[in-house]
Amino acid sequence: MLAIDVNRLRKQFKVQKNREGLKGAVLDLFKREHTLVTAVKDISFQIPQGEICGYIGENGAGKSTTIKMLTGILVPTSGQIHVNGFVPHKDRERFVKEIGVVFGQRSQLWWDIGVIESFRLLRKVYRVDETDFKRRLDELIETLDLGDLLNRPVRKLSLGQRMRCELVAALLHQPSILFLDEPTIGLDIIVKTQIRDFLKKINREHGTTILLTTHDLQDIDALCSRVIMLDDGHIIYDGGLNELKDRWSKGREIVFQFTDAVSLDRVNSLTAGLDVRWTKENEMAAKVWIPREMNVSDVLARVVSSAEISDIKILETNTDEIVREIYRTGSPEAGEGIRG
Amino acid sequence: MVSAYFDFVRIRFLTMLAYRVNYYSGIVIYAINIGAYYFMWRAIYGDAETLGGFTAAQMTTYIAVSWMARAFYFNNLDREISNEIRDGSVAVQMMRPISYLLVKMMQGFGEGIFRMLMLMVPGMIVAVLLFPVSLPTDPMRWVVFFVMLWFSFLINSQLNLLTGLFAFFVENNEGLMRMKRVLIDLLSGVLLPITFFPGWAKTLLEWLPFQAITYLPSSVFTGRLNGEEVWNALYVQIAWFLVLIVPILLMWRSARKRLFVQGG
């Protein structure tokens, strides 16, 4: 069954035009001009239950607008949405009982009271049974290691601690779909890793479908089997992360740490005949770029056989660069090509 | 440097223009306020010729001009400041090479200019048409009135700065701000002229800054104060303006210290 089913979804906003200068402002007082901005342009995608899907794109690409439509906050201008079989903006109160939402920049919790009090209140709001609540809470507290934070007021928590509490708050009612908007923004690497592991765990154990937006492509690397990439309201890529890399990654790089000083000429001669590019890192190290279609082992074998190597590091082109590459070359039309 | 401050006036003026719902409702509501008080005072006067030294005709003018003056000097600087203190953005603003307090005053002034041109002037015209308001004929009186109005704005804004800055020292100054708003409306003379208060209260109020905000300029405008008294009224305003600078600076200094020592 599909967890999320979106068909030709569109969202337009009326944006007020502010005319310039004093004269313009006075004119605005009596007659306003508006422009119609289309934030989401007829996008379609389906997410089956149990999938973790990354929803990426630049600021203003339409990510948040989509998430807000999927969670029932905004009503679409046209198109169909089904989430869990519900049309989110209709029957809102029943629909939201089945979903969990975390907006990274905004708190779900009550600022001045102990975290546990917020959880108890949410239990009431979501009408979770007391025993279910206890069991669920214990499980979440244990995996997220929150035990000693529970009685602290939210305003005294660090961002990382708060974020973990937000996750608990969003999951107390055991939603089948979890929407995360920038869940790791501003967190340090340890907390990020902890949160990623946690998300993988609930996905594995409870089959929770997760849709997350993020700017941190390591989140995607670590979590998502599938990526939907949005640009200017269009989907420019929808598919596996690996295909995305295959398609757009320009190759890999290997950094060699030699035992003696090397020159560019020297390393170039090592790989004579191969279509690779060397750059010097420092006196004792050089980096070689290898095109996607060439075997890394061919290059490795050549170099290792004729020079003393103390260390080797293979760099995969990271997703950050992929995105930049797509933005550079990929117009939406080209995007249609990738999808097809 | 100076032009930077004027920019704050301009920007606030333009911002105010963008809030057109406020603008339209503002005109209607100020008209209702003046109307309601006009009728209330008519009922209070009944058959009496003068009350508290005001003739019924002077009272009408007093009400109209007081509410219109209020439109000019009124602002929410206290709330803005305490919000900025609470969400921490004040620290950022303090790093800028311009005076935070002056910027606030300028923003308040931009708001005041907006209300004066867009609200007070049309409102006054409506009031003159609807109610028996008599405007002074002596041009000098107009000039003095506008100078005094400027000081009303300064003193009221100074009080707002003080109230707002309290947010540095207490967890929540909401109650204080509400109290201040009520105090100013009652004690400055918008609701009723200072002369209506019983003797002891009158004496007390004459030693407080509030009367300088509404009562003094409106009394000059209505012709209640004449000759020497007019100048005395202006001196009282100037004196309060100068006196109030002291607590603001003191508070500001200790606020900065607090901010830098405790990190907010």
Add this chain to the structure above:
Amino acid sequence: MTKILFSLSLFREYIANYIKTKLTYRADFWVEVASDLLFSAMNLIFIFVVFQHTPSLGDWSEAEVVFVYGYFMIPYGLFSTFSNLWNFSERYIVKGEMDRILTRPAGSLTQVMLENVDPPSLIGSLVGLGIMATAWWRLGLSFDWYDPFVLIVLALGSTLVYLGIYTAIAALSFYSDAPTGITPLIYNIQNYGRYPIQIYNKTIRFLLTWLLPFAFVGVYPASFFLEEHRDPLMAWLTPAVGLVVGAIGLGVWTHGVKRYRGAGS
């Protein structure tokens, strides 16, 4: 029905949280109570000062005007307890907390009201009751067995009038593109409903009776108990007007939420 019961059970939880919060800021609690009372004191001072200069206000005596003021404080306190929406636009629209409200399985207005409950305002109601009782005694009004019940019905009606008007005004922020300063202005107008309506001209009387019916939160219902000025028709209209205005407020809110969800931020 189950929805109302659910809201009531939430109310208990939110109050409990309110108390826990306030225990950490005890000083604020008292400042708030004090400022509320000072506000009422100011209005009473106005009445007292005015009556030093005149024996009556359009044939209403000082005690009668004070009586109306005392009555006014009761619904006002109730209203302030449940509908502390003064900075709704700032907090929920500008800062976007409305998004969070909309992802929770409870009514949006219910949630917003509950998140802002303000029980200290109830103290104002009690003080108002005291002022009313004192004026009652000063005026030597008779006391019938049904008076307390009538008072409850009228006060609830008046509270609904308030709730409706201010809910509608708060909901305006869904329509207007900027934080509105209308609330403080309306706040001034509400004062006029506490004075004898007869002193105003037709326009203002019409306004206070039918457009912004603040007269139903003061002079009309209170007149029921004042033998000299009893106007049973207007007094008994109070609950009806309350229901109508309350429904309008709810309607504007519901429509506004729809608009918010169409416009986004």
